[in-house]
Amino acid sequence: MSKTLFDKVWDSHVVRKIDNGPDVLFIDRHLVHEVTSPVAFLGLKNRGIPVLYPERTFATADHNTPTRNQHLPVQDPLSANQLRALENNASEHGIPYWGLGHEKNGIVHVIGPENGITVPGATIVCGDSHTSTHGAFGAIAFGIGTSEVEMVLATQCIMQPKPKRMRININGSLNEAVTPKDVALYIISRLTTSGATGYFVEYAGEVFRNMSMEGRMTVCNLSIEMGARGGMMSPDEKTFEYVRGREFAPSGADWDSAMAYWKTLYSDADAVFDKEINFNGADIEPMITYGTNPGMGVGISRSIPKAESMEGGVATYRKSLEYMNFAEGEAMIGKQVDFVFLGSCTNGRIEDFRAFAKIVKGRKKADNVTAWLVPGSHKVEAAIREEGILDVLREAGFELREPGCSACLAMNDDKIPAGKYAVSTSNRNFEGRQGPGARTLLASPLVAAAAAVTGKVTDPRELLEPELA
Amino acid sequence: MAYDKFTVLKSTAVPLPIENVDTDQIIPARFLKATERKGFGDNLFRDWRYNPDNSPKEHFVLNNPIYQGKILVGGKNFGSGSSREHAAWAVYDYGFRCVVSSFFADIFRNNCLNVGVLPVQVSAAFLQRIFEAIEKDPGAELEVNLPEQTITLLPTGDKESFDINGYKKQNMLNGFDDIDYLLNMKEEIKSFAGDTPL
Ligand code: SF4
Numbered sequence: 118m119s120k121t122l123f124d125k126v127w128d129s130h131v132v133r134k135i136d137n138g139p140d141v142l143f144i145d146r147h148l149v150h151e152v153t154s155p156v157a158f159l160g161l162k163n164r165g166i167p168v169l170y171p172e173r174t175f176a177t178a179d180h181n182t183p184t185r186n187q188h189l190p191v192q193d194p195l196s197a198n199q200l201r202a203l204e205n206n207a208s209e210h211g212i213p214y215w216g217l218g219h220e221k222n223g224i225v226h227v228i229g230p231e232n233g234i235t236v237p238g239a240t241i242v243c244g245d246s247h248t249s250t251h252g253a254f255g256a257i258a259f260g261i262g263t264s265e266v267e268m269v270l271a272t273q274c275i276m277q278p279k280p281k282r283m284r285i286n287i288n289g290s291l292n293e294a295v296t297p298k299d300v301a302l303y304i305i306s307r308l309t310t311s312g313a314t315g316y317f318v319e320y321a322g323e324v325f326r327n328m329s330m331e332g333r334m335t336v337c338n339l340s341i342e343m344g345a346r347g348g349m350m351s352p353d354e355k356t357f358e359y360v361r362g363r364e365f366a367p368s369g370a371d372w373d374s375a376m377a378y379w380k381t382l383y384s385d386a387d388a389v390f391d392k393e394i395n396f397n398g399a400d401i402e403p404m405i406t407y408g409t410n411p412g413m414g415v416g417i418s419r420s421i422p423k424a425e426s427m428e429g430g431v432a433t434y435r436k437s438l439e440y441m442n443f444a445e446g447e448a449m450i451g452k453q454v455d456f457v458f459l460g461s462c463t464n465g466r467i468e469d470f471r472a473f474a475k476i477v478k479g480r481k482k483a484d485n486v487t488a489w490l491v492p493g494s495h496k497v498e499a500a501i502r503e504e505g506i507l508d509v510l511r512e513a514g515f516e517l518r519e520p521g522c523s524a525c526l527a528m529n530d531d532k533i534p535a536g537k538y539a540v541s542t543s544n545r546n547f548e549g550r551q552g553p554g555a556r557t558l559l560a561s562p563l564v565a566a567a568a569a570v571t572g573k574v575t576d577p578r579e580l581l582e583p584e585l586a
Numbered sequence: 587m588a589y590d591k592f593t594v595l596k597s598t599a600v601p602l603p604i605e606n607v608d609t610d611q612i613i614p615a616r617f618l619k620a621t622e623r624k625g626f627g628d629n630l631f632r633d634w635r636y637n638p639d640n641s642p643k644e645h646f647v648l649n650n651p652i653y654q655g656k657i658l659v660g661g662k663n664f665g666s667g668s669s670r671e672h673a674a675w676a677v678y679d680y681g682f683r684c685v686v687s688s689f690f691a692d693i694f695r696n697n698c699l700n701v702g703v704l705p706v707q708v709s710a711a712f713l714q715r716i717f718e719a720i721e722k723d724p725g726a727e728l729e730v731n732l733p734e735q736t737i738t739l740l741p742t743g744d745k746e747s748f749d750i751n752g753y754k755k756q757n758m759l760n761g762f763d764d765i766d767y768l769l770n771m772k773e774e775i776k777s778f779a780g781d782t783p784l
Contacts, residue, residue: 248669278751
């Protein structure tokens with residue numbers, strides 16, 4: 118029978134099917150961080166049971182960590198307590214732990230791929246919704262709650278009903294300054310934040326095939342923002358090249374047998390999807406959000422839509438604009454920007470820093486802007502130095518912080534003050550997400566860079582050198 | 587973590603007629619620093635409920651004593667956003683046992699079922715009738731019957747059935763969680779794992 122990519126990976130991990138209930142799904146690799154794991158470990162303790170396969174779980178500290186002076190003790194006692202809990206739990210159960218300062222430390226979804234934990238055809242979970250990132254490799258990867266973290270620790274399985282399948286096809290070529298982030302924000306703006314609820318999405322077509330692994334990760338990362346359980350892409354030569362030689366990836370004879378399996382991971386030609394959606398790459402502009410969910414995005418040259426044209430409730434829409442202090446019909450270009458955040462598991466990889474540097478090179482940071490540039494991991498940080506990007510950034514008046522989730526969810530000190538506007542490369546513009554009262558405009562690293570040097574929302578196409586475009 | 591069994595719940599309800607209520611509103615990230623599951627109910631809807639100086643915001647529904655009950659009724663796409671189970675804990679710890687909406691975000695729905703909060707999805711029209719009934723009389727009661735999978739708006743007698751998968755239903759009825767089930771099939775899991783490369 119013909120199968121989709123998703124079916125192939127899912128079906129091969131089902132330990133047991135429960136009648137009129139969920140599937141028991143085996144999890145190959147499990148990532149944990151300090152925030153959603155302590156109660157799960159406590160659960161094990163209360164039940165008096167061990168971690169079944171500690172070698173399949175990897176722990177890092179990222180959500181809660183400072184992005185400055187990481188060599189000093191963490192100031193906030195609650196954060197410090199959570200970090201200590203993770204360290205103790207990891208050492209008690211024999212789980213590899215990459216804490217602050219460790220060369221492999223970084224945002225959980227950045228370090229998974231970097232270290233070869235993320236491989237095609239695997240099932241990967243983590244107590245963070247953007248686990249969908251790992252789908253870029255042809256893995257089934259999704260976020261879980263703390264009860265499920267406990268399940269995976271205890272039994273290496275979770276119980277999930279099998280989601281429906283959706284395929285999003287985008288062909289054609291992308292316009293100047295349109296990045297993977299813009300493609301994702303475009304899809305979400307068309308589908309809304311609940312448009313893919315209940316589905317697992319496969320991305321297919323030229324636009325995704327032409328993307329780098331980093332770009333594919335950005336797209337899969339944002340799958341959750343349209344409500345999908347996760348998103349994935351068929352692995353290809355680019356994928357295999359990326360994985361080859363990484364520390365936890367298979368090697369030697371294991372590599373050959375893994376490759377034989379990985380090459381079967383595509384949707385059969387006549388596989389059936391529950392829903393199929395097509396877009397044209399040429400229709401996509403650099404994007405920016407104006408509201409308080411990631412579906413409230415427009416092409417940067419457009420104005421804020423009128424409430425009547427929105428499908429959802431008018432009252433909810435108006436409440437959202439009121440929070441942003443924006444009005445219907447206003448242009449996005451020229452809007453005031455106080456903060457710029459480059460980072461997160463959405464756009465905190467080396468390619469994102471290269472894009473940012475391309476625009477700020479030879480320019481100066483605008484005086485009215487506070488910029489937080491936060492690499493996704495120590496490895497990304499090292500690459501930024503090695504490639505000379507750090508010099509470009511410094512010359513333009515920027516400084517680099519230390520890795521972590523930072524202002525993506527503002528659990529540490531990196532909070533955007535109430536009422537201020539931040540152009541952010543992260544993934545959520547919910548009320549208060551980046552700090553109580555903070556106002557977030559989601560965008561690509563290019564749009565963030567353009568805002569950082571002009572001090573307002575600016576079309577990045579105006580700042581790109583023609584030959585670089 | 588075990589929770590109370592759920593069978594039939596008859597209660598007044600708290601209305602929150604806002605769409606896309608996300609998990610950052612249900613429980614803001616700065617309250618996720620605990621290492622135990624305690625006290626989350628106090629911070630449910632923290633920033634909608636309290637001013638920065640911790641005084642209650644008068645207009646928010648949880649601060650209005652005429653609205654009480656164990657059922658929270660929310661607008662479409664309730665619980666979107668992050669996978670934080672803390673959102674479901676906060677709802678449970680505050681005292682809600684059931685959330686009614688015309689549409690739920692996936693992970694939130696799952697998390698609710700795992701912690702003993704019953705998510706009941708109704709039609710948009712039924713949701714509207716609930717909001718109207720509560721507006722007319724905050725004392726209006728709902729009856730959520732899990733064995734029969736029905737929800738009834740008692741003042742009008744309007745009734746709808748709702749979906750829940752059979753396995754989860756048994757868990758809710760008995761107050762079981764998934765881990766109990768999985769621990770019972772450990773040998774089967776181990777033999778499966780034996781064939782699965784790391
Ligand atoms: S960067 Fe943001 S979305 Fe990514 S793992 Fe950290 S908190 Fe989650």
